Amino acid sequence: MPQxxxxxxxxxxxxxxNADPDVKDKLAAINFNSVITCGIKGExxxxxxxxxxNGECVRAGDYAGETPDWDMRAARKDWMKWTQEPLGMVGLGTAYTFGKLKFLSGDYGAMIKxxxxxxxxxxxxxxxAKIDTQ
Structure with missing residues (x-):
C-alpha cells in the first residue's frame, strides 16, 4: 500500500x-499540457x-523542483478522506471555498468554469480513490 x-x-x-478515456482523451482533445504537483498545506x-x-501523463513521481502549473495543497487528513470518498463538483466547490483545498499555482476559477x-x-x-493509500 503506497504512501x-x-x-x-x-x-x-x-x-x-492514462487508462481512463474520460480523463486522458478529453484532455487530449483540448491539448492539455501541465505540470501538476500535490502536497500538504503549510509545507x-x-x-x-x-x-x-496532450492529456497523457508522461511522468509521475517524487517532486524534484519542477515549476508547477497547478500546485494543490490540503491537510493530510483531507487528502486521506478524499481517497476514500472522492470529491464531486459540490464537494470540490465547498473544499475550495472553505480553504480545505488550496491552489498555490493554477487558476481554479477558470478551470472549474x-x-x-x-x-x-x-x-x-x-x-x-481507486488507490489503496496509507
Whole structure:
C-alpha cells in the first residue's frame, strides 16, 4: 500500500489516468499540457509531481523542483478522506471555498468554469480513490 503522493502512489495514479478515456482523451482533445504537483498545506514543497502532455501523463513521481502549473495543497487528513470518498463538483466547490483545498499555482476559477477541464479534474479525484493509500 503506497504512501500518499509517494512515487509509487503517483505512478498508480498515472496508470489509472492514462487508462481512463474520460480523463486522458478529453484532455487530449483540448491539448492539455501541465505540470501538476500535490502536497500538504503549510509545507514548503509539494510531495508528488504529475506531468501531462496532450492529456497523457508522461511522468509521475517524487517532486524534484519542477515549476508547477497547478500546485494543490490540503491537510493530510483531507487528502486521506478524499481517497476514500472522492470529491464531486459540490464537494470540490465547498473544499475550495472553505480553504480545505488550496491552489498555490493554477487558476481554479477558470478551470472549474471550463467543462472540458472541470470534468476530467473531478474524475481525477475518483481515480485517486481507486488507490489503496496509507
Amino acid at each position: 500518499l503522493f509517494s512515487a509509487d502512489w503517483m505512478n498508480e495514479l498515472k496508470d489509472l489516468w 514548503d514543497k509539494p510531495l508528488g509531481v504529475f506531468v501531462v502532455e 471550463n467543462p472540458a477541464m472541470a470534468g476530467p479534474f473531478i474524475k481525477s479525484f475518483a481515480l485517486m
